[in-house]
Amino acid sequence: MTNRRGRAERWTRTTARRGPWAAWAWSRLLAAAVDGDADARDGVVRIAGTPGHRFAGAARENVAGWWCDTRDPGMRAAVLATGALAAGLPARLQTLALLNRLGEWAADDARWAPTLLADGDPDVRDRAAAHCRAATGPLLAALWDADTGAGTPLRNVLLENAAPPAGAALDRLWREWLRSPAPETGDALLRWRRPASGGDHAPLTAVAVAPDTDVLRSPAHREALLDAMVPTAAFLARHPLRDIAVARFSALNARVLVEGLCARALTNPEAARFCADRGLAPADPVRRALFFMITGQVAQHRAVDPDGGLLALAYAAAPAAERARVRDAMLTAGELDLVRVIAGDDRAREMSAEETDYLAGRLAERRAWGDLWALLKEVPLAASVRLIRLFDRWSPRGDDDRRLFALLREADPETVASCAERLRHDPLPAVPRASYRFEGRVNDMSFAPDGPFLAVAGITRAVGVFDLRTAELVERHDAFHASIGSVLHVGNGTVIAGEHPDHGQPQCRLVRCADGARRVLHTANGAADCLAPTGDGAFAAGTRAGALLFGDPNGRVRARAVAEFGLGKGQWPRQLAAQPGTGRLALLGRSVHLLTPAAGAARRVHARTTARIAFADADTLVCAEHDGTLTRVPLGAGRHEPPRTAKVPGFVGMGVLPRTGQVVVADGHGDLHFFDGERLEDAGVHTTPRHGGPSGLTVSPDGDLLALGHRDGTVDLFDLRPMELPALTRCPMASFVPRHLELVAAACADPARDEPDRRTLELLRACLEHRFRFDVEVEVGGSVALAGGEHDIGL
Structure with a gap:
C-alpha cells in the first residue's frame, strides 16, 4: 500500500516537470486512477486544482x-472547487x-432537459x-420541441415560464x-x-384570451363564444371555458351577442333556459314575439303580443323550420288565433302543404x-278535396257554397292529385290562333301595351x-x-x-306615327332602327351613327352620344x-353594356359577340349569340351564380315571358324552344306547322x-295562356284572377x-266560378277573343 501511495505521489510530482517523463x-x-486507485485519483484532483499545470485541463x-x-461526494467537492466540466x-x-x-x-442540447430535471x-x-x-428565444423554442407531455417535470416548469411557446x-x-x-x-x-394561431378550435381559444374588440369584431369569435356558453360539443359540456364564456358574455353586454344567443335559443333548450333566466330577448318586436312563443315563455308573449299580430308577421317571414317550431309551440299555448298566425291576412297563397x-x-x-x-276555398284544389273529409256533419249556408261543398266532397282525392301530376309533366304547348299574310318580308313586330293590337313593319317601307x-x-x-327595320x-x-x-340611302329617320300623322323625331347617318320601350309611353332608341335617343310620351326626344357613356x-x-x-337599360354593341342614363355611366356585363339580349328579371340578362348559345348574365354588383347556358342551333329570335320568366327562342325551322328562366333548362319544344323562313319573334307585354x-x-x-294551366292545378286558389277562368274553361x-282530367278541370272551373261569381261578367266578358284562321292584310 505504501509503495502504491509512493508511486502515485512520484507520478504526480513528475507531471509537473518538463520533457517526456512528465507525459x-x-x-x-491517469491509468491508475481509471483502474480505481484512490491515491492516483487524489493526485489527479490535486493536478486539477493546480493553476498553470500543463495537465490541469485534462485532470478537471x-x-x-x-x-x-x-456521484462520489469527494468528486462533487472537487468539481465545485476546480470548476471542472465534463466533456460529453x-x-x-x-x-x-x-x-x-x-x-x-x-x-x-435542449433535448437533455428531461435528464437534468x-x-x-x-x-x-x-x-x-x-x-x-426563465428560458427565452431559441432555447425556449427548443425546450418546447423537447416537451415530454402533460404532468412531466419539463412540461411543468415550462408552464411556469413567463413567455408562451410559439406556433405549433x-x-x-x-x-x-x-x-x-x-388546471x-x-x-x-x-x-x-x-x-391559438390556427386550427378548428382557434376561435374558442380567442374566447378565453383575445381582446374584447377582437371577439366582437370577428363573426367566428362571436359564434365560438356562444358555442362555449351553450355547448353542442360533448367536450365542452363541463369545461372551464363555459364559465369563462358566460362571464365574458355578461361583461361585454353586446346586443350582437344577445341576438345570436336568442337565435340559438329557438333550437337549443339550454340556450332558451339561459335567456329565460336572464331575461334576454331579441330587440325587434316581431322577432321577440316569435322568440317568446318558441321558447315556451307564453306569459311574456301574451304581454308583448296580446292579439298575435306580431307573431303572424314573424311567422310569415320565418323559414320552414321555424314555422314548424311555432306550430308545435302554439299547440301548447292553445290561446292564439291559428288562422291569423299561420294564414295571416293574405297568406293562404304562400302556405306550404304542411x-x-x-x-x-x-x-x-x-x-x-x-x-x-x-281556408279550403283558398288552398290548391288537391288539398281542398283531400281536407274536406275533416268536416263532420256541417255544411255551409247559401246555395252557392253548398253546391261547391258537395262537388268537393264527391271528388276523388287520388284522381285530382294524379291529374295535377300528369299536367305538370305534360304541359300544354303554345296554341296557334291565327296567321296573317302581308306583302314582303316582315322585319319587326310589336304588341301594344294597352290593347289587342299588333304593329308590323315590313320591307315594303310601310308600317x-x-x-x-x-x-x-x-x-x-x-x-x-327606306325599309322599316324596327317598330x-x-x-x-x-x-x-x-x-x-x-342601297344608296345615306340617311335614315326615326318617325312617330299617331292619329294618322307622322313626325320625324331624329335623322341619322345610317340605320335608326334600334328601339326599346321604357314604360308609360316612353322609349329608348339607337342609331348607327352612335346616338342614343330618349323619347317621352309627348314625342320629345333627347339625344346623347354613346361617347358620353x-x-x-x-x-x-x-x-x-x-x-x-x-x-x-342594356346596350348591345360589340359587347353588352348596362347603362345608367342619369349618371352617364356604362358597365360591360358580357364580352362575347351577341345577337340578341333580353331582361329575364331586374337583375339578370339573357344573351343569345349568333350560334344560338344562350347565357344568363347576372347584373348585381358582386353577384355570382353558376354559369347557366343552353343552345338552339339556327337561332332566329328570342323573347322572355314576363309572368314566368321563361325564355322562348325561335330556330330556323320556325320551331319554338322554351327554357326555364332560372336555370335555362329545356322546358319543351313547340313544332309549328309552317317550316322555314322565320325572321323574328316578339312577346306581348x-x-x-x-x-x-x-x-x-x-x-x-x-296563344301562350294555356301554358299556365299546369300551374293552376297546383297553385292556391287564393292566387287566381278572373282571366284564369277562361283558360280553365277552354x-x-x-x-x-x-x-x-276533364272531371278535375270541371271541378277547378266550378271553384273559379264560385270565387268570381260576382265579377265574372265584367272581367271575363271583357277578355280578348282572338280572330282565328288565316287572313290576308295588305301593307
Missing part, C-alpha cells in the same frame, strides 16, 4: 466525468448545472428547472386543454393570453267549421297596326324613305318606326333592352301572346282530354 508520468497516473475533465459516473453529453450539462453555469446551455443531485435539478423557467407548441397546448382541461395548463394559457294540413287539422279539432271552409280581335288593319303608314307600339295609338338604310364608336347600339320600372314573323310576309300568332272544352 509518461501523467499517462501512468476527468474529475468531472468521475463525479457524473459515480449530458455530463457537461450536469456539471454546468452543478456549477450554476447553465447560461452556457446551447439550444441544440430527473437528476439525482438536487442542485442540478433545481438549477435546471430555474433555467427552463402553443396550438398543441390549447388542443390538449380543450380536450382535457388540466396547470389552463392557468398558463390564461396567463399568457395568447390564442302548414295547410296543420291549420286544417287544428281548425277541425276546434270545430271551427266556418274558418275551415274559408301597319291591326286589331287581333277582328284581324283588320286599323292603321297604315307608308311612303317612308315599337308605345300605346295610346302611337307607333315609333325606325328606318333601315336601303365612355363607349367608343364601335359600340353603337345594335339592340337595346329596357327593364320598365327599374330604369335599367303581358306574356299572353307571341308573334312569329317570316320572310314571306306571314305572321303566326300563338281546357275543359278540349275534346282530346281524358275523362278523369
